[in-house]
Amino acid sequence: MSDQTIFKYSNSLLAIPIITVLLIWGVYWFEIQFQVNLNDYGLYPRKFTGLKGVVFSPFIHGSLEHLYNNTIPLALLLASLFYFYRGIAYKVLIVGAIFSGLITWTIGRPSFHIGASGIIYLLASFIFFKGVFTKYYRLVAVSLIVVFIYGSLLWYIFPTKDGISWEGHLGGFITGLVLAFVVKAEIPTVKKYAWERDDYNEEDDEFLQHFDENGNFLEQKEVPEEIEEIPLRITYHFKGTKDDSESDDT
DSSP: OOHHHHSOOOHHHHHHHHHHHHHHHHHHHHHHHHTOOOGGGSBOTTOGGGGGHHHHGGGOOSSHHHHHHHHHHHHHHHHHHHHHSTTTHHHHHHHHHHHHHHHHHHHOOSSOBOSSHHHHHHHHHHHHHHHHHHOOHHHHHHHHHHHHHHGGGGGGGSSOSTTSOHHHHHHHHHHHHHHHHHSOOOOOOOOOOGGGSTTOOGGGOTTGGGBOTTSOBOOOOOOOHHHHTSOOOOOOOOOOOHHHHSOSOO
16 A cells, blocks of 8 residues: 555544643643642552543643643644554554553552653654554654654653653553554555566566666667568648638639
8 A cells, every 4th residue: 555545634633632632731721710639630559549540640730831841742743643553543542541551550659640741652652663663764754753852751761850750651651662563553565666576587677678788788679671661651631721612603
């Protein structure tokens, strides 16, 4: 299948990033407007009640700065996922969110873990490694762009700064790597020229037949005599003018 068949616009390309951004901003507006704190719906490790955060924690943010820092990467990476991996995008997003949350629930510190950072690490990790694994030039290029823009995120999968859920980052990173290896994506067929095929035979190549074994161009073959002797006949058709068609008997 060609690039035009696999890499093409779909409604999800815009709908999913827009809806997701509106949801996380809507939840934050709700907290400010009604003076409530939804951190209790975050993910709390190794407590059964804390499992609800696997679903709710990506939509809860502790500050406007936290929310702003997650908005643009989340929107761009979601759009990239649904454009380049349209057939498996929902599977990667849903399964990835669940398993990255469970990893955080297993290894996390006893505190409420909130924010969409884990999803961002999931998407960045999947898009990067999947592009490398496929070895398809367009997807590899996307991987390099992800590294160029978000390569610095790698440092935050380690406990380098207080107040940051590095466990959530690590959970998303590991889940994205595993999904990139396990989930199969539809990749365009790479076009091969005739000389790149395994069954290629130089003797059957019409272009190479114009050259000798030393690479010299062969002169054009002479036209057979019987073809040259065929007389050339040209027939002309004339259309008379108005004056020519008038009668003299008037």
